[in-house]
Amino acid sequence: MKISEKQSEILISLVHTAGQEILKIYNNKIIKNYKKDNTPVTNADLKANEIICRGLKINFPKIPIISEENDTNKSTKKKNFWLVDPLDGTKEFLKKNGEFTVNIGLIENGKPIYGIIYMPVKNKLYFTKENSSYFTKLTKKGEMKDLKKIKIKKRKKNIIVISRSHSLAKKDMIKAKKIIFKKFNANKILRSGSSIKLCYIAHGLANVYPRYGTTMEWDTAAGDAILRFAGGRIRTLDRKILRYGKPKYKNTSFIAKG
Numbered sequence: 001m002k003i004s005e006k007q008s009e010i011l012i013s014l015v016h017t018a019g020q021e022i023l024k025i026y027n028n029k030i031i032k033n034y035k036k037d038n039t040p041v042t043n044a045d046l047k048a049n050e051i052i053c054r055g056l057k058i059n060f061p062k063i064p065i066i067s068e069e070n071d072t073n074k075s076t077k078k079k080n081f082w083l084v085d086p087l088d089g090t091k092e093f094l095k096k097n098g099e100f101t102v103n104i105g106l107i108e109n110g111k112p113i114y115g116i117i118y119m120p121v122k123n124k125l126y127f128t129k130e131n132s133s134y135f136t137k138l139t140k141k142g143e144m145k146d147l148k149k150i151k152i153k154k155r156k157k158n159i160i161v162i163s164r165s166h167s168l169a170k171k172d173m174i175k176a177k178k179i180i181f182k183k184f185n186a187n188k189i190l191r192s193g194s195s196i197k198l199c200y201i202a203h204g205l206a207n208v209y210p211r212y213g214t215t216m217e218w219d220t221a222a223g224d225a226i227l228r229f230a231g232g233r234i235r236t237l238d239r240k241i242l243r244y245g246k247p248k249y250k251n252t253s254f255i256a257k258g
């Protein structure tokens with residue numbers, strides 16, 4: 001399927017609205033709870049989820065929605081489905097460092113064919129349109145400002161981007177960094193929360209993002225689409241291109257590259 005101009009505008013407006021509601025909570029009162037898997041969830045995750053799911057249902061009634069904040073035990077056999085992370089980077093949100101995003105990805109036959117990622121604090125938006133990736137700033141009203149097409153850049157330096165929130169002690173983190181430097185022949189390491197890391201590669205600000213351990217498909221779908229249409233790929237450790245609609249929507253370790 002193809003996302004039309006009108007549908008693209010609707011999706012931009014949806015992530016913008018969800019982002020503005022997240023910001024209201026961010027600047028006011030965050031209520032934190034824990035899910036069954038012991039990960040944090042806030043009133044902002046739930047509010048953004050409500051807005052996005054309602055909007056998708058109205059505008060795309062036939063496409064199932066798989067969201068981090070809905071029951072994901074049911075799997076879908078449909079050719080197309082949405083993968084939604086209404087607030088990616090809840091830990092960053094709670095730390096108030098601004099590195100969280102609103103993510104919507106669309107899958108077709110196991111491949112991400114559309115993606116949109118909005119960073120409310122910085123008003124930055126990445127999205128795909130007709131097999132290209134774009135970056136724009138959004139005004140308060142949600143209008144695009146300085147829209148430009150983005151492409152992977154070949155760079156002399158090898159810049160690695162890794163997660164900010166981690167469970168390693170400082171000493172172990174220094175060790176892990178050394179190993180990563182050597183393995184990827186890196187010149188520099190950037191650290192960032194959420195799917196911003198995939199946007200960095202698509203935008204030519206970093207080259208490699210290695211991610212070891214389990215992630216969920218809604219964490220990567222939108223960023224994967226943006227990265228692909230900018231000329232990059234996410235591959236599993238056995239060098240296969242990452243696919244979607246896997247059991248329980250779980251990703252294995254991967255390396256994203258420009």
Ligand SMILES: [Mg+2]
Nearest residue numbers: 068085087088
């Ligand atoms: Mg989330």
